[in-house]
Amino acid sequence: MSTLAPAPSKTTTSEIPELEAVRAKFPAGSILPQDGLDQPVWIVSRDVLFEVARELKENPQTQFDMMLDLCGVDFPDREERFEAVYHLYSIQRKARLRLKVPLREDNVVLPSMVKLWKGLDWFEREAYDMFGFGFDGHPNLRRILCHEGFQGHPLRKDYDAQRRWILTEDKIYTPKFDLPDTGDDMFERMTINIGPSHPAMHGTFRLTAVLDGETIIASDIEIGYLHRCFEKMSETHSWQQVIPYTDRLNYCSAFINNVAYCKTVEKMLGIEEAVPPKAVWARMILSEFSRIMDHCVCNGTTLVDAGALTNFWYLFQPREEIYGLLESVSGARLTVSACRIGGLIQELPPDFEARCRRLLEIIPPFVDDVEKLINKNRIWIDRAVGIAAISGEEAVNWSWTGPCLRASGVGYDVRRAHPYDLYDTLDFEVPVLYGGDVYDRFRIRMLEIRESLKMIRQLLDRGMPSGPYIVSDPHVALPSKEACYNEMEAMIYHFKLIMDGIQVPEGEIYSMVEGANGELGFYTISDGTGKPYRNHCRPPCFPIFSTFPRLINGGSLSDSIVSLGGLNVIAGELER
């Protein structure tokens, strides 16, 4: 039986001249380059962090214009106990960089970088909430995912995962507004709450808006009603047991989350190349079907918000059929858990290809019908064109990814920029539109559905690869049941895998796939045991939703409802 493959080759910063040029501008010792499994890593001293970040962003040689992610890590044994981890990305250069800032326990204040990247606003609040980091100069540093009455910082290692708090109404989030100081018409202002439980809020968000007549002049959002701290739960469960949790992130396309997480762990194990072709093939087909499903849900519900109910029924019919396909593979419709680390849950059903072919017949007529009803319909055009518009430059600054970013004229797609699996062998286009409004976000999803269908057709034409559905490495995948019932060795592996879990080698990795609403990344740290040391999810809709007040301020109240639908905010992923 085979053993674990050697860890993948490491990249270092010294090989990249652009980064070295930036490093030379700062005092020696303030930036330490480090080996990374997936991307260059810099350990930056806090004193120069802001300057380094600004240089990296504004230097034309580096152009790190997107701040993808910020999270904290806790190492109680180290002298510098905490680490703030920033993930930078340059769309132009397709380059990534991880900045790590070590912090001592007695001083956990960092400079706030909201001035450079507005998308960091909520990420910094999250790091404050989860780890207690301070951010000097942050405009609204309050808890975001936990209740205001929550005590302690849940992702610190000394916080007991079983701890319970009684949270009462006397400490609730009070919205913070930047009210324009006009001085007149004060009597006309009215503050209203939409949500948390309101049919127009897709999920449980609370939007507080100050209205002047029908116009929103200021607004604030409160989230966290669905927060379950999945990252803390990951730390107390084995690597394999995290997969059902990932189903519940973006539950409209649960399969893509499974793939993203499994790929992350496979990279850490160094078995990415060993995943059988059949598993890769099926993962791609089901991912694309999940994307279609997610776009159908998003566009259908957006149109419901605008009053066009018919399209909702048309778009939900293909979704129903895709659920049938997922159920025939994994046994569940919504929370599929259809991936395992190293492959798939089960052998594919015998009628898998026939079902996929049938879906390719069924889906296009519904998409055509909706486009015929909507695309040139003036009622929809009047409701959607120019609503909640954002330019590409601003969207990048707010860390947008996915269809919403592509509707603003920036053609960043992980499948094209950093092809994984077989995407580099497929013939597909990345649709880009330039309106940046609700109308173009709607249209780009329709175009992407067609691109996904094109990809699935190409994959099906290649035929199902033969071979196993999961790696045969007994340190990763459970032995087959026949072997387990009959052979002593397989039985021992079976017990070892379930009692101790997969032993993932020490290291850290950030791995991403193109989720249905943007770049879905997992930043995972292993300490060499059977459980993740830290498992952080980069949720694509988190920075997108943080832009919401900026999008709706100045518009009318009814437009705010339509713009929420177009952003495709999924509470399960937003609040984790």
Place this chain on the structure above:
Amino acid sequence: MSQPLTQTAQTASAPAAAGRPVLKSPYPTEIRPYKPGLAERLYLPLLGGLMVTMRHFLANLFGRNKMYTIEYPEKRRDYSHRFRGHHILTTRPDGSVRCVACFLCAQNCPAECIHIEAGEHPDVNIEKYPVVYEIDMLRCIFCGYCVDACPEEAIIMSNNYDMAYFTRDQSIVGKGDLMKPFTFDEDQLGYRPRFPEEDVQRSKMRRDAFNLVEAAKQAQEREAAKAAHS
């Protein structure tokens, strides 16, 4: 109004004055919204839309059996052989529980909903059996990890998704209830390690494919023979 405008212009040029070159953004800084044409402004495409809805209306009116909606309690969806529903504890031929209380399912459960208390089995070859085996159906997330973990095929799933309880206590289902319905026939079974139905289907498909190939071969041979004859 002119005063605030000049102010913004000044603040915009401030970074350039501070010695930092202002880069030209590689991304679109302005939005270019969709511009509707004349026909759209005259609401003409709505007629096409009305045709679409009318087609669907007539199709649904005269083809009700093709509709996607199901009148639920009377009719039910067909699920595959893999549906992950209510659990079943399988039995030995003598009707006793097959589980040997190895705790692998409880260990592998991400929701921690399985509670087992082990006891000594009178048969020394079996050693252990579960005195108590409870699943909290309100905690269970139906992921099938218990089935994957079981080394004895003692726990499998059915395709029963009707689980409603009057009290929370009823949701904790014990050994008796998990074993009781062993009147299960084949098509009520759900997620489990082996799917004999699928194997039958697979071999049938293989046989059909084989037959097709054979038929083609025979036809070819016939053609060749005919050609040789002439």
